[in-house]
Structures are given as structure tokens and as C-alpha cells.
Amino acid sequence: MATSTQEDASTNSFAGQVVCQLKQDILNGYFAPGEKLRMARLKERYLVGVSPLREALSQLIVEQLVVVENQRGFRVHPISKAELSDIYHTRAHIEALCVRLAIEKGDDAWEAGILASAHQLKKAAPLLSESLANANNLEDARHSITQWEALHHNFHSAITSGCQSPALLDVRRGLYEKASRYRNLWLKQHMVNNQVFDANQKDHDTLMNALLERNTELACQLVYEHLLGPYKLLHNSEFEHAQ
DSSP states (O other): OHHHHHHHHHHHHHHHHHHHHHHHHHHTTSSOTTOEEOHHHHHHHHOOOHHHHHHHHHHHHHTTSEEEETTTEEEEOOOOHHHHHHHHHHHHHHHHHHHHHHHHHOOHHHHHHHHHHHHHHHHHHHHHHHHHHTOOSHHHHHHHHHHHHHHHHHHHHHHHHTTOOHHHHHHHHHHHHHHHHHHHHHHHHHTTOHHHHHHHHHHHHHHHHHHHTTOHHHHHHHHHHHHHHHHHHHHTSOGGGOO
């Protein structure tokens, strides 16, 4: 009985690790939308057996990152322009609501967090451009984009953290994750476009100033429009047919 309990605990522990690793691989685009998730490849990548993998895949089905095919295994959840629109518009509204409450409730520590994260993001911009220009392969480019995206995430987390609503921030986090696969498509298509990237950086500067000035209506409008930027570009692209 004890041995069985230990085995179950071990499986759950492995499954938890695999969930995090597989989830990041899907969100970062290592596994493409619609790609078949073959057990042999997953076992080799994550160094675990079938049971933890199946448990992890089941959890990611609930999160709508994986789909199951009758008698045919698992695939990465496909992407679509309908889902793109739903996720981005909902996320823009939620982010604007977080910002509105953050301006109302945010303290000096909140303002300091915004300044620090904005500085790190701006400082990394030229390094990212150089890194992408010198990237020797797709994996190098993906790594550079992932580094920038982490700093970008920190900035948006900083500006919304002041809302002081764990429930609202949890909804925001889920939408952020669902948007990640689409945002990575935008990054791959437009990050090397200096005009698009410079406009994105200017958005951050303008938004930061509005937040620190406690200009609620302007800040909410800016963050809403900023988050819809990738949506507008992707919606006009042929990403659904490029998988």
C-alpha cells in the first residue's frame, strides 16, 4: 500500500514538472499549433515515462493547449483568427481594467516597479536587435525572442500589479498565456522590423508616463490600443495557412 502511494506521488511530481515544461514549449512555439505530440518524442525530450506524460497532457487539455484525437493521440491545440480576436479583445479589456484599478490603488512601490521594469525593457532593446541580426538558426532567434518577451511580460505585470485583485490578476494571467502563441507569431514576423519594434517601444514610454501621471483615461486607452497592436497585424496576415 505504501509502495503504491509512493508511486502515485512520484507520478504526480513528474507530471507537474512535465506540465510546466510542455506548456512552455507549446507557448513558445517549440511545438507548433496543430502538431502531433508523439509519445516517443515527448519521452526523449522530458525523460519521463508514459504515465506522467498522459497526466500532463490531460491537464493541458483542460487549459485548451492540447486536444485529443479519438484513437489517434494528442495534438497541440490549433490556432484560428476567431480565437485570436476573442483572446486579444478580452485581454485588452481586462488589462485596461487592471490599469484603472492600479492607478486608483497603486502606491510608491508600484510606481518604482514600473520604472524598474521599463528601464530593463528599454535597455534590452538594442541587445535584442543585435542578437536577432546575428542569430545563426531558428533556435537562436527563438531564444532571443523569449528573453525579450520575459522582460515585456515583467513590464506589463508591473503596471497591472497595483490593482491589488488576485482574482482579476489570475484571469489576466490566463489570457496572457493563451495569447502567447499568437504573440510569438507576431514577434517572429515583426521583431526584426525596426519600424514596428520602435513603435512598440514608444508605446511603453508613453504608457509609463500616463501611469506615473495618474492619467486614468489616457492610460486605459493606451494599454487597450497597445495590446491590440499584434492582433491587428496578425489578423491581416495568413498565419492560419502557414502552419
